[in-house]
Amino acid sequence: MSKQKLILIGNGMAGIRAVEELLKLEPEMYEITVFGAEPHPNYNRIMLSPVLAGEKTIDDIVLNSREWYTENGINLHTGDPVAEIDRISRQVTTASGNTLSYDRLLLATGSNPFIIPVPGHELPGVVGFRDIRDVEMMLESARQYKKAVVIGGGLLGLEAANGLMKNGMDVTVVHLMDILMERQLDKPAAELLKASLAESGMNFLMQAETAEILGDDRVRGVRFKDGSKIEADLVVMAVGIRPNTVLAQQAGLHCDRGVVVNDTLQTFDPRIYAVGECVQHRNSCYGLVAPLFEQAKVCANHLAMLGYGRYEGSVTSTKLKVTGIDLFSAGEFNEEEGDETLVLQDPAQGIYKKLVIRDNRIKGAVMYGDTIDGTWYFQLLREETDISSLRNTILFGQHDLGDAGHGDETRVAMLSDDAEICGCNGVCKGDIVNAISSKGLFTLDEVRTHTKASASCGSCTGLVESLLASTVGEGYAAAPSKKAVCACTEHSHDEVIQAIRTAPLKSMRNLFDYLNWKTPDGCSACRPALNYYLLANWPGEYQDDAQSRFINERAHGNIQKDGTYSVVPRMFGGLCTANDLRAIADVSDKYQVPEMKVTGGQRIDLFGVKKEQLPAMWKDLTAAGFVSGHAYGKAMRTVKTCAGKTWCRFGTQNSTGLGVQLEELTWGSWMPHKFKLAVSGCPRNCAEATIKDFGVVCVDSGYELHVGGNGGIKVRVTDLLCKVETEAEVLEYCGAFTQLYREEAHYLERTAPWVERVSLNFVKQRILKDESGRKALFERFKYGQRFAQIDPWRACAEGAEAHEFKPLHINQMRAVS
Amino acid sequence: MSDWIAIAKLDEIPPMGARKLLTETLEIAVFRTGNDEVFALRDRCPHRGGPLSQGIVHGDAVSCPLHNWKIDLQSGEVQGPDDGCVNIYAVKVDEGVVYLNLAQAESAA
Numbered sequence: 027m028s029k030q031k032l033i034l035i036g037n038g039m040a041g042i043r044a045v046e047e048l049l050k051l052e053p054e055m056y057e058i059t060v061f062g063a064e065p066h067p068n069y070n071r072i073m074l075s076p077v078l079a080g081e082k083t084i085d086d087i088v089l090n091s092r093e094w095y096t097e098n099g100i101n102l103h104t105g106d107p108v109a110e111i112d113r114i115s116r117q118v119t120t121a122s123g124n125t126l127s128y129d130r131l132l133l134a135t136g137s138n139p140f141i142i143p144v145p146g147h148e149l150p151g152v153v154g155f156r157d158i159r160d161v162e163m164m165l166e167s168a169r170q171y172k173k174a175v176v177i178g179g180g181l182l183g184l185e186a187a188n189g190l191m192k193n194g195m196d197v198t199v200v201h202l203m204d205i206l207m208e209r210q211l212d213k214p215a216a217e218l219l220k221a222s223l224a225e226s227g228m229n230f231l232m233q234a235e236t237a238e239i240l241g242d243d244r245v246r247g248v249r250f251k252d253g254s255k256i257e258a259d260l261v262v263m264a265v266g267i268r269p270n271t272v273l274a275q276q277a278g279l280h281c282d283r284g285v286v287v288n289d290t291l292q293t294f295d296p297r298i299y300a301v302g303e304c305v306q307h308r309n310s311c312y313g314l315v316a317p318l319f320e321q322a323k324v325c326a327n328h329l330a331m332l333g334y335g336r337y338e339g340s341v342t343s344t345k346l347k348v349t350g351i352d353l354f355s356a357g358e359f360n361e362e363e364g365d366e367t368l369v370l371q372d373p374a375q376g377i378y379k380k381l382v383i384r385d386n387r388i389k390g391a392v393m394y395g396d397t398i399d400g401t402w403y404f405q406l407l408r409e410e411t412d413i414s415s416l417r418n419t420i421l422f423g424q425h426d427l428g429d430a431g432h433g434d435e436t437r438v439a440m441l442s443d444d445a446e447i448c449g450c451n452g453v454c455k456g457d458i459v460n461a462i463s464s465k466g467l468f469t470l471d472e473v474r475t476h477t478k479a480s481a482s483c484g485s486c487t488g489l490v491e492s493l494l495a496s497t498v499g500e501g502y503a504a505a506p507s508k509k510a511v512c513a514c515t516e517h518s519h520d521e522v523i524q525a526i527r528t529a530p531l532k533s534m535r536n537l538f539d540y541l542n543w544k545t546p547d548g549c550s551a552c553r554p555a556l557n558y559y560l561l562a563n564w565p566g567e568y569q570d571d572a573q574s575r576f577i578n579e580r581a582h583g584n585i586q587k588d589g590t591y592s593v594v595p596r597m598f599g600g601l602c603t604a605n606d607l608r609a610i611a612d613v614s615d616k617y618q619v620p621e622m623k624v625t626g627g628q629r630i631d632l633f634g635v636k637k638e639q640l641p642a643m644w645k646d647l648t649a650a651g652f653v654s655g656h657a658y659g660k661a662m663r664t665v666k667t668c669a670g671k672t673w674c675r676f677g678t679q680n681s682t683g684l685g686v687q688l689e690e691l692t693w694g695s696w697m698p699h700k701f702k703l704a705v706s707g708c709p710r711n712c713a714e715a716t717i718k719d720f721g722v723v724c725v726d727s728g729y730e731l732h733v734g735g736n737g738g739i740k741v742r743v744t745d746l747l748c749k750v751e752t753e754a755e756v757l758e759y760c761g762a763f764t765q766l767y768r769e770e771a772h773y774l775e776r777t778a779p780w781v782e783r784v785s786l787n788f789v790k791q792r793i794l795k796d797e798s799g800r801k802a803l804f805e806r807f808k809y810g811q812r813f814a815q816i817d818p819w820r821a822c823a824e825g826a827e828a829h830e831f832k833p834l835h836i837n838q839m840r841a842v843s
Numbered sequence: 844m845s846d847w848i849a850i851a852k853l854d855e856i857p858p859m860g861a862r863k864l865l866t867e868t869l870e871i872a873v874f875r876t877g878n879d880e881v882f883a884l885r886d887r888c889p890h891r892g893g894p895l896s897q898g899i900v901h902g903d904a905v906s907c908p909l910h911n912w913k914i915d916l917q918s919g920e921v922q923g924p925d926d927g928c929v930n931i932y933a934v935k936v937d938e939g940v941v942y943l944n945l946a947q948a949e950s951a952a
Contacts, residue, residue, distance in 0.1 A: 546877055829857065
């Protein structure tokens with residue numbers, strides 16, 4: 027079948043990002059042709075400001091070289107813009123008269139700088155700030171002329187002014203409003219910014235409305251509405267951008283301010299998609315890069331005909347790329363009636379922070395001078411986190427929550443793994459740290475190549491460098507790029523899991539053969555891992571191999587240092603009756619159990635049982651209604667509960683009952699490592715749910731679900747996964763999370779390091795964002811449980827695995843033979 | 844034939860597994876490898892006395908269940924990086940029956 031034809035109009039960041047995302051999904055689906063109006067390959071438009079300021083060269087900001095297009099089989103036509111789209115014959119025609127047909131068309135025509143149509147606006151020396159040509163023109167003017175006027179005191183205008191000043195020009199910024207960057211800043215922050223820029227030599231004319239550009243053969247000055255004039259050899263118009271919809275309109279596509287698209291980035295012609303600044307989505311047009319990249323990802327998903335991505339709009343944050351000025355803003359930073367504001371002002375140090383709070387949630391943030399916590403506030407904003415508990419210290423930043431502060435490095439290290447470091451490319455700390463340690467990265471460039479962090483606007487470069495320093499510096503980056511399961515093989519855990527699924531491999535022997543195991547039957551390190559992977563992937567098909575299990579899981583008890591075993595009967599949710607306790611007491615007497623104690627997971631442990639006694643003891647316990655507590659296995663252990671609403675005056679929800687249900691759902695499940703749950707009936711959290719693998723904290727309005735906690739060697743507090751409203755949801759999310767861990771984690775990897783390795787975002791994507799995926803995970807978990815919830819104690823009491831528990835005797839054998 | 848004592852049928856020992864054998868004075872671990880070779884060792888790890896019969900058998904070796912020391916079944920010697928050895932006993936398989944010879948007990952010490 028011949029490939030479908032995809033034409034991309036617009037060789038800029040959004041369009042090419044969509045192509046990159048598409049190539050990741052379906053590299054062979056389309057024959058791709060790209061038309062660009064500019065004579066350059068795709069470059070990083072955001073970095074034009076540093077180019078203008080002389081901090082970067084054009085070559086530095088090229089994102090995709092011409093070789094990249096060739097390597098990916100993309101036909102690139104630069105300098106030959108598309109002049110016409112014929113939707114009926116599905117063809118495009120370029121300015122030079124080339125005609126090409128398409129099956130699907132992607133519009134990424136970007137935007138044009140808005141040039142105020144005052145008299146004189148077409149004079150030589152009047153320029154927008156949009157592309158490489160504009161920058162070259164400004165640099166050229168800076169060499170010949172002295173006085174520049176920048177109309178527009180927004181983000182782009184100030185960056186242009188800063189760049190021109192760096193090139194030796196005398197720059198005046200003209201702004202219509204009395205606040206600089208009024209779309210990003212409130213008055214106090216804008217005043218600090220203005221003072222700082224003025225100090226470096228920038229001039230300002232505020233509340234000045236341009237009436238005319240003066241000059242005959244070239245611009246000579248600007249006249250304002252109030253009649254005043256100012257000299258100028260160069261006028262930069264940076265008053266905003268307008269989506270470029272010329273082609274779309276000519277083709278009869280529905281346009282408003284931009285080309286109107288739906289949540290799949292499709293225009294009103296189903297064969298035509300659009301992304302980037304030319305797009306109007308849910309009444310918003312975006313001019314920042316992060317939303318454009320989000321659009322590109324969704325669009326690629328639909329171009330690849332996967333059909334499940336959905337773009338629902340973006341909340342954006344801004345940083346100003348002027349060296350030496352730290353500024354951050356996000357959300358609704360101007361308070362409305364009824365909002366609260368938290369403000370920190372330190373004029374001497376030039377620090378200003380403001381948070382706008384509504385219903386205990388951050389709605390907006392403006393920061394000047396100290397912006398390191400911007401990403402944290404932005405995360406709290408987007409996740410709509412209730413900040414009442416942080417209120418007293420939130421303005422001092424995240425580092426104030428837990429340590430004395432040891433400078434930037436520690437502050438970056440303090441950020442949670444899902445804290446977004448690179449807002450442009452949506453890269454979280456966890457992704458970066460993982461890439462650094464798993465791929466053995468040492469330089470900023472390597473991190474950029476692997477993660478794209480700091481590869482767009484570059485304003486997070488410092489944070490990425492700090493992460494590099496803290497990760498590599500502590501030495502654990504020395505991990506080789508690929509870690510083999512054990513000395514029996516060169517394959518990594520992930521490769522083994524992949525082979526088991528795709529080959530597919532359903533027996534240990536097949537696996538050894540298929541992956542060329544170096545030893546005849548593995549070793550004590552790999553066999554338990556392989557047995558687990560086979561069991562987890564092929565429930566009901568793979569025959570569990572007892573000889574590949576550690577003794578505890580063969581003997582269904584915990585081997586102790588003297589070779590005896592401990593026995594822990596399961597008590598669902600920790601509930602028990604007098605009869606239960608009596609039965610345990612009777613068993614203890616009958617088998618002369620030397621010691622009993624209550625375990626950390628709220629169950630009763632009977633120590634010092636001889637192996638030969640186990641089946642008889644289990645028989646008695648089974649008769650009393652107990653099943654194995656699996657206190658010995660890489661398995662689901664216990665669900666810890668608190669007093670609960672029945673008795674506790676603070677309790678909410680039926681927490682203990684929920685604990686029982688969770689234990690009934692999950693008992694018997696084999697896991698990569700031990701797995702503990704807890705349910706607390708209120709935020710006092712007596713069941714310590716926030717250091718469990720899966721913890722539930724009941725609150726009046728529902729259930730907070732926490733994951734990835736650990737109270738072991740390295741204590742790790744859980745991450746909040748989400749909040750749900752019903753018990754049924756708790757069970758579903760718990761089952762889905764458990765199954766995700768069972769499928770994705772490496773053997774002997776607890777949830778805590780696993781969550782840190784794959785990132786909380788990954789877990790959220792799979793559990794929260796992907797509803798059908800979550801339900802499928804839950805179904806797979808329940809299917810596996812059909813084969814796992816067979817009580818090994820009852821089976822052994824009834825005679826299974828008898829050889830395991832019965833020693834041979836010489837005297838007997840003599841008699842027999 | 845006098846010193847060879849029949850102790851079990853081969854089928855009674857799981858492949859890549861072991862059985863514990865009790866005599867009046869000794870605890871012996873009888874191993875069966877993946878290739879159906881049979882070995883007998885004193886059921887006591889030289890490290891902390893762990894029951895070797897409870898360990899995972901792989902190749903011609905067993906890993907102690909307590910601290911994962913690895914013991915060679917043929918020689919009874921502990922494999923690196925640890926050091927030590929275990930008593931081994933003569934065993935043979937004849938027509939599906941496993942025999943042990945305590946008179947020929949070899950000490951690898």
